Amino acid sequence: MAKSNERRTNIFPLALVTLTGLFLVNLLGFIDTQTGSAFGCGRDWPLCNGKIIPEVWNTHVAIEFIHRLVVLADLLLLLFLIAATYRRYRGRKDIRILMGISFLAFSGEGVLGAISVLTDNPPSVLALHMGMSLIAFTSLYLWTATLRQIETGKYQRFDLQDASSVKQLRKWTWGTLIYSFLVVYFGAYVTFTGAGGYFQGWPFPTESYSQAKTALLIDLTHRLMALILFVLILRLFLFTFRLRGKREDLRAVSLQTLILVVFQMLSGALLIITKLNLIAFLLHVSIATFMVGSLGLLGLKASSLQEKERMKEYNL
Known part of the structure; x- marks a missing residue:
């Protein structure tokens, strides 16, 4: 007998609001960095220019202060979500x-945000900060997806004879997910070092080594890593395509991931064409965020751990 979900239906909306808040936190953080507003509150943290509420305002102060407020609000939401989820699940x-x-x-x-304020914003710390924000979003995205799955009861019965194929897919998916973090981290490093701003050509840079020096090698490495990521995600889609009719959930998520990685590459071209325009940068980062989250969802759906938990709870 399936357990009643009557008292559990209010957690998923809270998780969705918290996830949306975290996306805004990350988006404001990117705006903060790209507009040079990271020091809008000076070297003070958690205070802003020595005050809880700054007395002197300008664009940089407003961006940094709003970013910190949204971080605090989402932290409170996250703590409420942890308490509610732990109590019930x-x-x-x-x-x-x-x-x-x-x-x-x-x-x-x-912590990394505080370090970036208290130090000189080195590219390695900024890139690591972005990587950490991606891990936070992806894990909360999977947490939210799991709550939705539990509370709607939309489970698919799986054919056990496909277990070996799904196991192979699982390994490739988690490996690709880890690699995607490296690609995004290196892309952030390219941006924060200013290497990406040297180039105009796409998909190949038109500048020579004598013009761009080591920035050319950094940029070419990122483009090659992005191409390899596309090939890996394409392979995952072709793998799940063979399971169509049996695991439509896996095929659908892999198709979603493939579409996102294509748009990610196109947004990279837009970045180069617009010379790192802020809107293009935010679009590039946003697509990367959801692409990595989609990869994580594919791994989660293929996870034997989630399947065991599902069977235990619903006694299937």
């Missing part, structure tokens, strides 16, 4: 793992 190991990763990554993101 603490028996599920998959949810406990996602909760732990999300909280640690969110905390790490805050």
